[in-house]
Amino acid sequence: MSHSTIKLLEPIVVNRIAAGEASLPRISCAAVIIRPSHVVKELIENAMDANSSQIDCVVKEGGIKLIQIKDNGDGIHQNDLIIACKSHTTSKLHELEDLKNMTTYGFRGEALASISHVSHVTLQSKTSDSICAYRAAYNNGQITSKAPHPCAGNKGTVVGVEDLFYNVPLKRKTLRTPREEYEQIVSVMREYAVHHHSISFTCKKLDSNTFDIKTTGKDLKGAILQLYGSFVFTSLLFIPKTTTEACCFETFVTNPSYGDAKSTKLLLFVNHRAVENRAMKKSIEKMYSQYIPQNMHPFVYISIDVSFLSQDKVIDTISTMIEEELAKWKDDTAKTTVNPQTVPIVGVVADRITIPPVKVPSCQGTLDRFLVKTPSEVTNSPKDPLATKRPLVSKRSMDIQTYCIPQRSQSQNQPSRNPGAVPFPERQPKAKRQSVQANTSPLVSSLESIQELQKDVIHVEDIDLTDLISHHNFVNIVDDSLAIVEHNKLLYTINYNVLGEEMFYQKVLNGCESFGRILLDPPVSICECLNITSGKEEEPSLVPTGNGQIESLLSKHAEMLKTCFSITVVQGHLISLPVLIRDYAPDMNKLPDFLLHFTQIAWEVEKECIDDIARELALLYTPPTWLDPFVGDPEWESKVQYILLPAMKTNFRVPKYLNQRYIQSLVSITDIQQAFS
Structure with missing residues (x-):
């Protein structure tokens, strides 16, 4: 590989550059070192000019004690290291005409010189044609030894900046706290990592094992996801x-x-x-x-x-x-819909229709107001607006494969579909909450039965587990049910499937009568969807006498399902499902089982009816098991990491019966560090 030699610029070139900069509007910072983040900016621009594909930054005490930038670029030749920190020395510009075709960040040869006048600078570099790396130290722009010393090292350059502003004590006093200065360094690194998304960036504190920035050279949108999170990304x-x-x-x-x-x-x-x-x-x-x-x-x-x-x-x-x-x-x-052919996806947009709580007398706060009307009452009542506005699709054109992806096998470790399989412990006295308060409060339902179910959730809450889930840090996905998280320097395995089912159950209770809707386009034929279950082995109590029985059952309770749960059924077709979490849609493979289990709902008893429907919705929205738990499903892994687990941090009360079996402590991070040290 050809190597650009570092040369001292001619005085006329230096003067022309200075004159040109003085005449231009000032839209950005010059190569003046004011804060540690300015040092980082200049050094990573040098690294990118050297064709680097990996740039690593290590910082101590906010960059005041140490800033180290390591790259895998072209490197600096041994002879060039002698004048590398002199003013107006550069390998990017030799003649005045070169300014017309300038594509690099630096060309004035002032960055390293400015830094070396206010700190102790060391350079270690190796080119592709060199048998070893060479190291040199600098002070006030001059090398402190006669020549660079040979040393072991990889191709690229390592720049160390120590004791920033050691000789300017007044300037040091103007700096902010090390934490604030480090945050500014991370902010600068993030910006460059987004724009130069093809380059891998890392940034961390010297005494930390955790990277505050770690990108893998993805596309622009993927870099924004990695650096600014799923909320910005979606x-x-x-x-x-x-x-x-x-x-x-x-x-x-x-x-x-x-x-x-x-x-x-x-x-x-x-x-x-x-x-x-x-x-x-x-x-x-x-x-x-x-x-x-x-x-x-x-x-x-x-x-x-x-x-x-x-x-x-x-x-x-x-x-x-x-x-x-x-x-x-x-x-x-307002017009956005979700097509089941594309479900599951990350970033589902659904319109949220907020229905304010209605205060009603206690005698009216029951499901009686949703009883099926007599034929004479039906003739006098307006028709369902969805039935008149949404054209039904011909049954000939409807095929269940149009809205289902290949069926995944269900894990034997999944909790029972029977809502009573996981009984609530006996009611305990209400504990005083000491954990962090949720960002938003659950809506107050007008149904007394829902209020009672919400109280039951509070009575069985484990405050310590709620605090753990509310403040956890994600570490990794293990398989189709387990994830590793960190809390208070302890590593835990959590069963996100079981926790997710309980969370979705509480979401249903807290959002009843105010859900947004996921519109199914085309609408799902209930009978044709249930035909899928005919070839599966089901419990005898779950096999209906005919698919028409379930269709009739759902139509009978259509008004209640629509008002309370945003489950819209019109003329034998399922039109919509509720939005339980923003940008999240259920796995449509579970839809046939979801409809089949409506035969087990205790429709006659209000509280049990609400509880059963909430449990069935929770099962529908719980992430599916993968075809191969050792390979994983990248789509659902992303949903679990960026949507499901963050949703558990808000308005989720972890019940006591999930304590030992589904949330287990692994090891202390301190013990791991001591073992490796």
Whole structure:
């Protein structure tokens, strides 16, 4: 591989660069070292200029004691190490004409020189044609030894910056706490890791075994998922690469359903350089204020390619495009449906219809108001709006394979489908809650039976387990039912299937009468769906005398199912299911069993009826078992990690009977560290 030699720039080139920078509007930070994050920015830009595919950052005490940047790039030649930290020495620019075709981040030769004047710098580097690595130390831009020393090392460069601002005590006093400075370093690393998503980045503290940033070189959207989480990821709107008179740009923005209470997160890159621009940020915030609540802020990523920067034109163009996309999303949200052919998927969008609690007299707070009306009453009542607005699909065109994927085998470890298989312990006195309070409170139902069931959940809550699940940190998925999590430096295995079933049960109780709907398009024929169960071995008590019996049963209680659970049944077709968790849809393979078990509902007793339906819905929404538990299902692994487990942190009371069998302590992280040390 050819190697670019580091040379000292001619004085005329240095003066021309300085004159050109003085005449340009200042839209970003120069190579002035003000904070540790500025050191990190300059060093990772150098690493990217060296064609690196892996960049690792290690920090001690917020970068004040140590910043170490390691890359696997081209490396620095032994002879070039002697002048590497001198002012105006660079391998990226030799003549003035080279400025016309400049594509690298650095070209002035000032970054390492500036850093070496306020810290102790060490460089260790190895090129592809060198038999060993070479190491040198620098102070005030000068190498401290006669020549670099040979040492062992891999291809690439390791830059160490120690004791930042050791010779400028007044500057040190202006720095923030090590924690705040480290957070700023992580923020800078995140921005570059998103834009340069083909490069793998890591960042961690020196005394920590946990990476605060660890990317694997995925696509742009995958990098945002890794670095900013599923909430941002599932809210993204993409504006593809657009060329206008002002510029060429592409953008990822969050839709109005997302909001960050802290501040607007703007990742702005101009010609692949990270810049800060208050005018752009102010324009975006003003435009978003029409769509999101006050004191909430969006996430915006913008990459601009421009030859001549006309700031006002660029800002107006991009803001207009973003506003058009938000308005389009707002118009489309009400019409969005979920096609069962595509279920299960991550990021299901369903419209949430919030029905406020209705205060009714105690004599009316029962299921009696949902009793089937007499024929004379039916003729005087309006027809079901869904029956008139949604055309039914011909039965000839309906095939169960159109909305089911290949059937997965059920694990023997799954809890029984009979809601009574896991009995509640005897009622205990209500314990005083000491765990963290949920972010939102469950809705108060107008049905007394639901209120009683909610009280039963509170009576059997294990406060310690609730605290564990509310504050856990995800570690890994083990198989189709177990995951490893961390809490208070202890590792636990949790059965997310069993916990998920209990969580969905509580979601049904807490959201009754106010669910959003997942619309099934096309509607599911109940009889044809139940035909799937005819070839399966079922318990004798579950085999119906005919599929028409279940269809008739669901039609009889259609109004109650629709009002309480958003389960809409019209003329023998299942139209909708409830939204229990945002961006989550059940596995449609479970739908036949779900419908079949409606023969076991205790329809005559209100409380038992609600409990049975809630249990059956919980089973339907619980993640399925995989075909091969040792290989896994990437789609459902992603759902478990980014949707199911985070949902357990809010409004979920873990019952006591899940204590030892489904949540087990493994080992202390401290013990592991001591064993390895």
